Amino acid sequence: MEGMLLLIAILLPAAGALMLTLMPWLNERREDRCLFVGAILVMECVVVALVALDGQRTLVLFKMTEQLPIALRSDGTSRIFSAVMALMWTVSGFFSFSYMKHEQNEKSYYAFYLMTLASLMALTLSGTMVTMYLFFELMTFISVPMVLHTRTKEAVAAGIKYLIYSVAGATMGLMGIFILTPNISSAYFVEGGSLLAGSLTISKDAFLVVIFITLVGFGTKAGMFPMHGWLPTAHPVAPAPASAVLSGVITKAGVLCIFRMVFYVIGADFIRGTWVQWALLGCATVTVFMGSMLALREKVLKKRLAYSSVSQVSYVLCGLYMLDTMALDGALLQLVFHALTKDALFLCAGAIIFKTGITRVEEMHGLGRRMPWTMWMFAVCAISLVGIPPLGGFIAKWYIAEGALSTGAPVFSWLVPIVLLISAILTAAYLLPPSVSAFFGGMADGEAVSALPKAEPSLMMLVPIFILSLAILLLGIFPNFMIESFTRLANALM
């Protein structure tokens, strides 16, 4: 059957999750469990690679009604997103094998972890708006337990907030889907969009308002202003590997939905030059700025990283909403690099908590002596995030800025680069000092620090972080094949 691989990409982790719940013997001993989950994750990466290499395929799962097919499709976009997701998930998964030793309820954690991956894959591979909405909602509900995992009052409140925001955002997105459906020529995603702009069922102005609301709604998952409120509370309360994927991957799901809506349904041309574009750019820029500011003030490390995500993901959105090939390139680059970087940073933070119990930034003095490898990788990621060459973050931001300047759009063509610059400075301000003080801090109490035991985490935790850092380094130095494929995609879409 054509497209069988697509289905396998989704069902594999789902089956894994089911087997974990229904077959207790798999779940009993830690070793068995970790082995099983690890195997699934690696197999998933293989399947995703196969799907990516296979070319475009469509698979209709079933038809809810005649006009509502639930269908999967793999194309250029899904390749990128699914590769990123699979990789991140695997890396974080391996990390968690070690990390979760000191969290309770490990058994249920992995089941939800795998199920979330399955729903993410399904979301990435969705071929129609309704399919995408279905899996968007599904993914929200399946990821809630991960947020709630520790069952503390804080975690529960954060989980509920996440739930409500997500449902609100999805509802806003649904409104757009409702109103778009009679106005498009094909239920499936079409590169460049399939909007019948000449014969809209409602006035163009009303339509633009609807589009705005829709995109803001989907932007909830990506933490874009004004729907960002849940992110700083939800990301930190989850266990570190879960925070990693929440920040690194699930936010990208929001971006994906926006991506699909803008480039595969509505079409960039319809929005370009309208107030919708300016408003969305405005929201994204505000978020970039605001996220960085809030990160600066935040003293708890995981929260600081969460706010940072708010800011960094909106870089992607800035690039996206410029509706320019180069900026889009930059956006996709930023997407990849941020995923890698933030994932790694959260894992580092997790390692720090795991080994030393330190959660606040000011306590990180001299940590570099106790956990050298960890903190080196932390530093590397921080540098990448700030956007210092030759690490990957720089290229992404460069492309976005250049793309913005070249569009000639009013205001934003210079505002965006400026905001990016300011944000870079702020990022440096909130990430570099901890990195530096880790190595050079605590000099006054030199003996006190060196008297503390070595706290390097185990290999199981180090290697995943290392892989990510290495990827950041290498991709930063040799980005060309990525840039080429992204440019090809961007051109096809506009």
Place this chain on the structure above:
Amino acid sequence: MGIVQNFPFFSIMLCMVSGVVTSVLKPRAALMTTLFTIGSVLALSAGTLGMTLGLDEPYTFMMGHFPAPWGNEIRIGSLEALMATGLSAVLFVSLLAGHARLPSLVTLQKLNLYFIMMDLVMAATLVMIYTNDLFTAYVFIEIMTIASCALIIVRQHGHTLVAATRYMVMNLLASGLVLLGISMLYGITGHLLMEPLNQSVREIYESGTYREVLTVVIALITISLGIKSAMFPFHAWAPDAYSFAPALSSSVLSGIISKAYLFLLIKFLWRVIGIDIIQSQQIGSFLFYCGIGGMLVASVIAISQRDIRRMIAYSSVAQVGYVYIGIGMGTLAGLTAALFQMLAHSAAKSLLFISTGELTRVSGDHKRFHYLHGAGHRDVLAGIVFTFSAMSMVGIPFTGGFISKLQIALASMPFGGSIRALVLISLAISTLLNAVYFLHTVVSIYRKAPDIEYPRNERIPRHAAVALVISMLMTLYLGVGSGPIIRIIEAGIKMFA
């Protein structure tokens, strides 16, 4: 054909004779005689009805071979026959169902007096239905007043005496007004027989001579008959009278006697004066608004009552309001609706009073709602009968009340605009109000009884139970098979005026 034409006369005579005979009989024999009489009246009226259905014209009957305008004349058409049949049926069934409780309420010596009064009531009802001249009408109005008062006062109990006195005073006042009106009418027209009267009245009206007098006459007679039939706002005697009289008496008062007066009023307005004249004098509007007022205000007051009999009394005032709405509209459809409502209400209300009597009886003769909790379980048949009649009052389908409401609503449709809206919305509100107090009561009688000792009573005799069921069937029939009845009424009205 021949002998049947005499039936109305026979029925009136039979009642009078029976009344006389009953005075010397023992109570049990008196009862049987009265039952026989009324049963015969029913049969005779049914026969008359059958005969008149085939006629196109009404016929008149001279009593005593004295021709008009000096002698008494009765006029028989299908409408009159229908009313006679209906009312006598209701009376018969009520008597059958309610007589068993009389000995406990009335002293034995007075019992056959009671039955005499019953005969007189029947006679007066028949006369008011059939009469074609005003003098006879007046005489029997008086007879009816006395007989009805006697029916109330037979109980000789504190409240009853007060109620009876109030009833007496208001009715005598009304009778006085009627006499005044009739005299004045005679004065300006010189006639007492209805057809010549009508001609005279028309001449007077067209020539414009005694216009004001005519208006006064109409007002007097209308208001006095309104008082007697408990039209709002002249109904003040009704709550006490219905509440404190024996159940059978209330049933007869509300079900039969008020209908007789109403029929007489209709006859006066349509046959004596002529409906067009009535309408032009705004009398119709007056009656219409009194009807609406009664329908709404009486129901509102009923809700606040703590005593079941008073509540039902106010309900009667409200239901009579429906009739006045129909009369006040002045159209054929309105009159049909009014007449149907008279029949339906008569059947249902008489039943309601008797079943209420039974329910209070098994609750230690208490009438207040609190004591009535659980009465429906203590006396199952009375509970069912009460529920069914209540539904007819509210206007639930399958009962006569529903068809009645429908007829009134349909009659208001041609009016358009505010009159139609007023009637329809008032009907809806009235239905709701009726539901509030009646169905609340129904729920009450099926609730758990309070922890008090209820005296054990003998059960209702078999024939009384049968009578109750028959009257339920009558209401049911009016709800289900009203078509023929309405046709008869419509045809009868054509013969009537």
Place this chain on the structure above:
Amino acid sequence: MEGLTLLAAIALPIAAGALLPVVRWKGRAARDAYILCLTILTTVLATVAIFGNFPRLSLIQFNDRLSFALKLDGIGRLFAGLIALLWPLTTLYALGYMRGTQKEISFFAFFLMSYGISLGIAMSANLVTLYIFYEMLSLSTLPLVMQKGDSGSIRAGLKYLYYSLGGAAFAFIGLVYLVYFGGTTNFVPGGLFRGVAVEHTAQLRLGYLLCFLGFSVKAAVFPVHGWLPTASVAPTPVTALLHAVAVVKSGVFAILRVTYFSFGALVIRASYAQYIPLALTCFTIVFGCSMALKEKHLKRRLAYSTVSNLSYILFGALLLTGQGLAAGLLHLVFHALMKITLFLIAGVYNDRAGIHEVGELHGIGRDWPVLSAAFALGSLAMTGIPPFIGFISKWALAQAAVLSGGLLPYLGLTALLVSALLTGIYLLVPSTFIFIGRRPGNAPGTKPVETEIRISLAALTALMLAAGFFSRPLVDFITRAASGLV
């Protein structure tokens, strides 16, 4: 006479219910078997009636314009099918739930009678017949609401009664209009007034509006919705079936009949007679959800949710398009499935675990994981998450609104979305709580759940889930039934 099947389906349960208190039963099992068998038998008869093609059956001729008659057409079949499907399952549940309460006999007597009467509403061939069954339903369900016999129940019952009868009194006005202007109350696709003169249209609109307001009492439209949350004091099988399926859907069904088969879309369209009801339903959609959000008592919360959802159906129908009606009918069926499941599970929480408020739900998922999972699934469905049925009907409603265009339809669309969000909050948040946290130490222990309850809930949940995946034949049928009517 073959049309007798229709009558049999109605008369059998009524007679069976009336006989129940009269016969002396040899033990509970015999009585339970009797009740269940007769319910299933009635369902069989109803199914035969639905799938057969029986002619109209005229039972009583009241007069030349009014008759008491039965007939099954498209939407009648749909409603009858829904009732016939859900009643046996709820009866099964009730047999388990009511066990030992000492009031089973009167309960099941009226429960059975209400079954027949509800079928009567679905099978009515004209407005008089429907009105008669409608009134009878108010009366037969009254003892069920007042079942518990305490003063709160009696007050709730009386409130229900007054509202119902008041509403019927106003609906009566519509009936009068139909008799007067149309000469008959028969249901005719497209209405009685296809070629009516213009001056009558104005009057007919007023009649329709009053009629709508009257029937809207049972359909719990603002502002006459007040009886429904109060009626939640009734035993759960009553609230679930009657107040989420039979009684309230009868109100909706009556409005559908009056709109499409009596007055007709032609008369009502593009006038205040359409706009006022549309506006009221849009408001109710949001109002119901807001009240549900504020409400802490679980069953009352579900009752307010019903208030909101009923207006979804009416909103679709009042768009006066084929798609709108089809969407409304779809939601009629789907909401019934979802809501009844939720209510019945809430009943188990109520009665077997002493949980009455939303806040007490913490941790009950530990004791009853499967049951609570079903509750969560029901909540997801109600919120409108694909691929559950709630999404399908909401989608249809939204599409119908978009295709209609105009201010009020778009307002309704917004109301739908806001409502979806609020539903998510007031249902999904408790669903989450069910699975986390622990029951407080002083909470009453959980009583065992009877087998009957388990089986019926399993069946209902399965139906609710399956309908999502096999909805196409149903949607086809509904579209066909709806398209001839406008």
